[in-house]
Amino acid sequence: MKLVDRRMLAPAVGHYVFVRNDGQPLDFIPGQFIQVHFNYADGTATKRSYSLATIHDHTLGPGEAVEIAVSFVPGGAATALFEGLDAGGQIDASGPYGRFCLMPGDQNQRYLLIGTGTGITPYRAMLPQLAQLMSERGIEVVLLFGARTPEELLYGDDFRAFADAHPRFRFVPCFSRELPDNPHADVRHGYVQQHLAEFAPDAGTDIAYLCGNPNMVDACFDALKQAGLAVPQIRREKYVSSK
Template identity: 35%
Template sequence: MRAKEEDILEIVHKARLIEQSIISPSTRWFRFESAGAALPFEPGQFYRLTLSDSEGEFERSYSFSQTDLVSSDRFFELIVSEVEGGRATEWLFNAELGAEVSLKGPYGRLLLPDPPAKKLLLVATSVGLAPFLPMLAQLRAGPSAVEHTMVHLRLGVRSPDEFIYQAYLQELKSACNWFDLSVYFSRQLPVKPQHWHHSGYVTKGLDQEPLDPIMDRALLCGNPMMVDDVYKILRSRGFGPRSVVREKYVFASETRASKVQSTSSADQALLKDKIARYAKGPKDNT
């Protein structure tokens, strides 16, 4: 049964970092352990972490990405993309094992459809993959849940070295006939591309993909502009807001209070550059 948000959102959990690793040039993986009770969570949901640095406390949202849903719900994992000069990036990428965070949640409507869709389309760019990992693990664990469901993941990355969870997704693809994977490389294809590797963006060919707006469902996660572009195509295919759930990885509006004046033009330049790169060049999410 789904956790009732109103019952649990006020609880502040504490957790400490117990493991981390670099999983791509721009992405880190983190594993935390709750200092107390288990953390309620349904695959697809996110928590708000409160971090603390020399300028005080600040909050950032992160999707839980763990694929082990059985051994203990006192652990959670995050995959985090580096944002240059980002406050949480700085905190997380420099954190020592044992570092403590506070967190509240779970939040989010990006959940597996109930009842299952005939075809479930998952679209993500880069770390937008995070909420889909526990969902895929849940589908794999419960064969009845996928009885009538075909799941197609369209994942957008810049280059082969940014294809995170490659081994996990490839193994899932070979083991589960209900799972289909297409990866879109916006800047550079692998040296030996597979038939499910494509150059370009996750929107490529989406207007031709066999989809039924009545029976099928779509979940979109990651770069806000990608989410809008994909949603626009799905709308033109007859999908409505009830059959498409969108989670945009919008960044926090707050910046370092004491640096707002001095860095605002740099921040704007960074943002402009990201938007320009998305709009004209590689349309990925980081």
Template identity: 35%
Template sequence: MALQPWRKGIVTQIIQETPQTKRFFIQLPELESFDFIPGQFISLDLPIHEKPHKRLRSYSIASAPDGGNTIELVIVKLEGGAGTSYLFSSVKEGDEITLRGPMGVFTLPGDLQQDVYFICTGTGIAPFRSMLHYINNNNLPHRNIYLIFGTRTKTDLLYYEEMRKLSEELPQFHYLPTLSREQWEGCCGYVHTVYQQLVEQNKNGDILPNSLFYLCGWKDMVDEAKHHILDMGFDKKAVHLELYG
């Protein structure tokens, strides 16, 4: 895909999703339809530095393509982060923002004939939310899809009720939110134990299930997950990743 030009965006709505996370809805008035592939991202040019390359911040698109010209980003405020500090303190509904996109190849394969594991932490859920709604909206044939979303406490869970509802609507979609700092009715601990147990359950004797793994979130989690998945015997081609931070 050719590099897209810089465009004007209008922030039409801001929602406080969790104590440290906001959802930003951005309309591109120049376009009737902002076309992208679920899993792609955009870059924002923010007035936070004199040097152009130090003004850029990239975020996965959290909404699914719907033929319209408004997209959603979900952004966590980083302590000391110039980009998120500006977005959280200075950007208001109705403001203009400069963006470029879509970009990226962290996208679904042409068919979904394998079990798919979406493994994420924090706002790493964004591209998977886009993919899941796209699959559901277009009735794409698929096998098991596991969303393993790790965070510290229940108040940090992004799109919790939405994902629970989607798990009731979308066949063979399994929503597995996992908390590391709070006991609750769902999964506790870290994401690695969850996907390792699922792989063991899905094995046919010693034969590994035909699977794809999509990893998105903080670098430490992604690196550790990739190590475990390869150590279980999967080929590196089965692992796709997107790093945050």
């Protein structure tokens, strides 16, 4: 794939936009990821996984962009690869992979989407699907997003704009360290797992998705089970930063 654009989402997270060299689309289901393949300095082959953040309605057209968010890890081999990548630079990738997706057979009344850090990217890709489900089935969606500070709220403007346009979608940023100036009424102070109970998880109506920090995923998984949700109603993907 060839890099066509990059920008910083946060002090240590970059947004990268690629197109395939062969001009073909990357047909994926929102929630899936790609693997980027490269070599360490000693020549050893390795790879890193990145959820696709691309917003599209159905399938990508020829040459359309593939978007990912990349966390920079000090001294990381993947960080060196991406930091040194300029427009026109190329990477090797495979995929898409994964089943962290909205299921066609779901009959729930509400989705609880919970994420931290770059674990928010699958939910960005899901926005068109969620809009369709809200329109067709009347579902409700709560997105709880954990970040330390306002400048680390990845894609926050996208989610706030979507919430403003869709009354059935509620965007709840949870800041563990610093609140924004003049915060929205749905902003919370603390960790997402501290505020999950406020939204009264219900086994009769809800399906939950957990993506991001493993400690958050485990804590929310336990809380959801205690609220009565069965394991198939809780879909998980843990993000671990690798050097």
